[in-house]
Amino acid sequence: MRGKMSRKGKSRKRRKSGKPAAANNADIQRNAEPNSVPGDKPDTKHGASHGGVVDNGSAERHGDVDTDQNHADKTDTCHNEEASVHDNDQLDADTDDEGIPEPHDEGVKESNNKVDIDTVSKTNGGAHSDDEKAGITDGAKTEKAGDSAEQNAASAAPVIEELNIKTAKPHKLPKWARISIIVAVVLAVVLAAVGVGVWSYERWGRITVSVNGVEQQVHSETTLGELMRNNDNFEAKPGRLLSLSGKVLKETGGKPVVYTLNGQKIKGDSSADKSDNAAAGEDENDDEADATEVPANLESIKLPANAKITVKSGKDVTEKHTAKRTMIPFNVVINGHGVIQKLRQVGKEGASEIWTGQTSGEKVDKNVVEKPQDLIVDTFSPKPANRKVIALTFDDGPSQYSGPILDILKQEGVKATFFDIGTGAAAYPQFEQRMVAEGHQVASHSNTHPDMKKLNPDQLRADITQGFANIKAASGVSTKMLRAPYGNFGADQWRYTNGLIDSNVIWTIDTKDWKMPGAPAISNAALSKAYNGAVILMHDGGGDRTEDIAALPGIIDGLKAQGYEFVTIDQLMAMNGQ
Structure with missing residues (x-):
């Protein structure tokens, strides 16, 4: 070369x-x-x-x-x-x-x-x-x-001399130096690649989530638990345990923090148990720090992209307590006057309480915790306009005299109401059944015919209950209508029977057939005192009722002649206000 x-x-x-x-x-x-x-x-x-x-x-x-x-x-x-x-x-x-x-x-x-x-x-x-x-x-x-x-x-003798300018040969680096340069270049490339990877992960490996309506960026691998820990539960805290008077017994003894993910409630598995124990007054070893920890099950919930998360503080809880309860009796309100007493509203007892906290021992008078509700009875005597109606009623049956009376009513085409004794219904169920079959109304006159004002509440309720049961058994009819023996049924009886009966029916014309004055006297009493909406009292049991059988045809014919229409008590009540 x-x-x-x-x-x-x-x-x-x-x-x-x-x-x-x-x-x-x-x-x-x-x-x-x-x-x-x-x-x-x-x-x-x-x-x-x-x-x-x-x-x-x-x-x-x-x-x-x-x-x-x-x-x-x-x-x-x-x-x-x-x-x-x-x-x-x-x-x-x-x-x-x-x-x-x-x-x-x-x-x-x-x-x-x-x-x-x-x-x-x-x-x-x-x-x-x-x-x-x-x-x-x-x-x-x-x-x-x-x-x-x-x-x-x-x-x-001058001599022409040419310049000797030589180009220096490139210096060849030692082998170790070349290796060092190669290693340095490789390391630089690797570090650059790692940097690009980290940057890409930081830039592209993130998702958007919304917490309480505020959007933020998080790593795509972030769990709900990690998000809560890194942000201190977004300031949400468990509820507090309060005494009966409202003093704070424990900062973290209430209900746990409430988490929702995309509208679905997520129940924690740590603070929730502790708050329940606190509310029950159980010992929690006074470990308040544990109650503020993020529940462990949240760590396994990976956040999806565009997740909507809500975090709310738990509710405060009042300590468990015992209560000394004092009942407040309800009042009985009987409105108006009339032959029919109709229950409008049952009574309800109220209550006052004194609470004793199981954790604090505090005693707090809560006064009336339940207000009493009055029992209300409306009394009235229906008098429908432009009509003449009258109701025949028979007490103390059924008995051997009930058959002949039913025959007369059938012959006359008249409907009546029978207030029967429970024991009599049980003894003569055939008459009970005939009464119902022929269109008559059956109701209760007690089970044993006591003076109800002389019975204590339990006795009164027992007798009334049994009388209804016997009538139902004999006739197949369920009723809550009562005619109290002797008419003795006042505010206390209404209180004692609160809701057991729905109506008490008295009478307006007493024929005094129980005195056995004779058929003409019985008939005269009924015809002379008749008026629109009147309720006539007679008997088909409780003694010899031959005079009633003799007087009944004349009473029916006489009232018909006066233009009266015979109705049952249910029919009469339905005419109230007409």
């Missing part, structure tokens, strides 16, 4: 000088002749191109010189310089190949490669500053270090 470049350099040198290499060597020989005559003109063709003037008399000015010896020495020097020029040509070739532009002026080309030695010798005997300007090689500098005669002879 270098040989090729040397030949290339020589050819380029010949192109630059415009002469063959041999001619240049001849010029060097002529310029180096020691016997040049003083005063001869310099070779302008060559000397001008090198920028120097040859002084042929310089050798005489410096004394006697052995021109033969100098010529020989100079010849050797020239050969050495040719070798140097040859190397420089190779360098020029290398330099030209690298793209250095060539000068256009031929004289300038030669001056860049050769130096007029005579000019150097004229300037301060070959000082080092001139050497550096001319670019003198190491061989020329050694020649100038000789004796002065040789220097003078050399100055009389």
Whole structure:
């Protein structure tokens, strides 16, 4: 490679000088002749191109010189310089190949490669500053270090010297250094990749969730528990345990924090149990810190994208307590006056309480915790307008006298109401059944015919209850209508039977047949006192009722003659307000 470049350099040198290499060597020989005559003109063709003037008399000015010896020495020097020029040509070739532009002026080309030695010798005997300007090689500098005669002879024969400019070879790094560089590059690439990955994860590995209506960004792997822990439950706290008077017994003894995810309530598994125990007054080992912890089951709930979460504080809980209860009786309100007493509203007892806290021991009078509700009875006597109605009623049956009375009613086509004794219904169920079958109304006259004002509440309720049961068993009819024996049924009886009966029916015309005054007296009492809406009292049991059987046909015919229409009690009640 270098040989090729040397030949290339020589050819380029010949192109630059415009002469063959041999001619240049001849010029060097002529310029180096020691016997040049003083005063001869310099070779302008060559000397001008090198920028120097040859002084042929310089050798005489410096004394006697052995021109033969100098010529020989100079010849050797020239050969050495040719070798140097040859190397420089190779360098020029290398330099030209690298793209250095060539000068256009031929004289300038030669001056860049050769130096007029005579000019150097004229300037301060070959000082080092001139050497550096001319670019003198190491061989020329050694020649100038000789004796002065040789220097003078050399100055009389100038030599063109080419600059030896060599391009430094690149320094090859040691193997360990190259390995270190490779490792550093690999590490840089890896770190860059990791950084990009982390950035991408931070940038793209996030989701949006909404907590109590406020959106925020979280990692896609975030759990509900982690979100709550990192944000201190969004300031939501468990409820407190309060005493009966409202004092705080424990900050975290109430209901747990309430979590919802996309509208579905999520029950915790730690604080909830503790709050329940607190409400029950149980010992919780006073570990308040545990109650504020995020429930463990929330840690397994991974948040979906666009999750809607709500977090609310738990409710306060009042400590458990015992209560001393005092009942408040209800009032009985009987409105108006009339033959029929109808229950409008059952009574309800109220209550007052004194509470004792199981945890604090506090006693608190809660006063009335339940207000009493009055029992209300409306009394009335129906008198329908533009009508004449009257009701026949029979007490104390059934008995052996009930059959003949039913026959008369059937013959007359009249409907009546029978207030029967429970024991009698049980004894004569056939009559009970016939009454119902023929369109008559059956109701209760107690079970054993007691004076109900003389019975205590339990006795009263027992008798009434049994009477209804026997009638139902005999007739198949359920009723809550009562006619109290002797008519003795006041506010207390209403209180005791609260809701057991729904109505109590009295009478307005008493025939006093129980005194057995005779059939005409019984009939006269009924006919003389009759009025629209009147209720006539007679008996079909409880004694000898032959007078009632004898008086009944005349009473029916007489009332019909007066224009009365016979109705049952239910029918009469339905006419109230008409």
